[in-house]
Amino acid sequence: MSKEFSIEREVVLPATPEEVFAAVTTGTANWMFPTPAPDPGSPIVRNWEPPTRFTVRQDGEDGWFNALDFLIEARDGGTAALRYVHSGIFTDDWDNQYDGAAKHTDFYHHTLGEYLRYFGGKSAVYAEVSGPPASAYPSAMEAVRKSLGVSAVGDTVQLELPGLAPAEAVVDYLNPYFLGLRTENALYRVFGRNNFGGTVDISAHLFGEDADKERTEQALGAYLNGVFAA
Known part of the structure; x- marks a missing residue:
């Protein structure tokens, strides 16, 4: 049975908003999230506001959708807060899919932090x-x-x-x-x-x-x- 979900997180990252935005959009680290290759002109890109907001949304049949929203805000000491919302619809096995997606999200954010701390700006x-x-x-x-x-x-x-x-x-x-x-x-x-x-x-x-x-x-x-x- 289809059911909507929303996974929300806020993390502080060891980088500037510009560095975080680049990491989740330009190919340096965006492969850490389940996003398609971002293109500001693509119809799936709903917000492209460097360096503060990036949103992608894919829509399918019967009301299905998958959306990722990144809000980035400068913090003291050259750091940035990332507020992240992953929303959409799971079509079956809702509890297991939600649990898996939520746990993956925490791991992705940690990995993003490791990338910015130790390999920031490098392509992989x-x-x-x-x-x-x-x-x-x-x-x-x-x-x-x-x-x-x-x-x-x-x-x-x-x-x-x-x-x-x-x-x-x-x-x-x-x-x-x-x-x-x-x-x-x-x-x-x-x-x-x-x-x-x-x-x-x-x-x-x-x-x-x-x-x-x-x-x-x-x-x-x-x-x-x-x-x-x-």
Whole structure:
């Protein structure tokens, strides 16, 4: 049964309003949100008011819509407050979809903060893979944490992905649903979508000059297949 939803958040980010607006609109970090490539002239862009407001809305059949609204306001110390509203209609399994979208929103905002703090202004090569069917079981994220030796935010672990050079990584986010790892040149994000009817998935935002999307996706896929090998 279709039902409207609204997910609202306010976060303070370590950047100016201009930097935040650029991050969510110009391709430097907008891939952290479920938005189409923004174009001020596109019919889905309802507000384009740099650096204070950006709104996109997609409409479909039978009243369906999906809208994201970003309101950005300067704060003291070179920071900015982002007021974010994600609204729309879920067509089925409303409670599970809302829970998943709300938890993803918190993780996206955290990742946006990490990007602005450590990689602000840099463009990234974006890689992502979905885990195998075996990663859909309830304790799948526990298996990932165990394989990486992760126990708490602030831990430093050795990230070893098949075919890539080992890298020291700091755990910047950790809960039963998500895991964030930050290296000198990348942000790795692990999504426990097994909790919402999916699989464990991984994305990587690569900022190094030698960033290689295909090679990284092969490495991430091999890693997940190894963790969840029968």
